[in-house]
Amino acid sequence: MADTFNWNPTTAQSTGTATQRVRKAQFGDGYTQRTADGINSRVSSFQLQFVDDAATISAIEAFLDAHAGATAFLWTPPLRTQALLFTCETYTEPTKDGPAYTISATFEQTFAP
Template identity: 65%
Template sequence: MAIQTFTWAPAVSGLSGTATLKVRKAQFGDGYDQRVPDGLNNRRSSYNLTFIGDAAKISAILAFLDARAGAEAFYWTPLLRTQSLFICETYSEPTKDGDVYTMTATFDQTFDATSTI
């Protein structure tokens, strides 16, 4: 099965992300430490996203995420970054205010299209 692309844009207001850098560290007795990147993909990102829209837009996002069941990776392009693989294991059920719906989702970067992180 081909990897799908998540195309909906999140609300920019409140968009937040975290990059985690995995390093190996050797601590020496004189207070000196030495660090090196751990692995080829030592930088992993996670984004907390908010989506706001009408029923059709939010329903389409829910259907996309549900179809992947938290286990299948998809492509998404974060702000100021290149397209990467992500999974979504957590999202909120939508809330409604008039005709506008809001939901949040957490996208975690992965490097393997066949499994979760």
């Protein structure tokens, strides 16, 4: 069973994108035939930002390091009722602003652990 990412991002600097994978066949008369590409044709990606104390940001960084961008983890996106599988290959090094630390991460949906 995959680990679960339990921290909540700040909403002000976090965004999500849904991409629909589509196969297209272009014909000479300008007609294009389209169909969904596979059973998992909708893929989500999220740019997330976390602002918290040093201990929390360190725990987030340790979690992401432990999964090394290759091992999927469970995370529940906004407006979803069930957790989905994600990987995180890219995140920023933590920065400090007063007592708060900030880390940003890109979560990409995957369909296999």
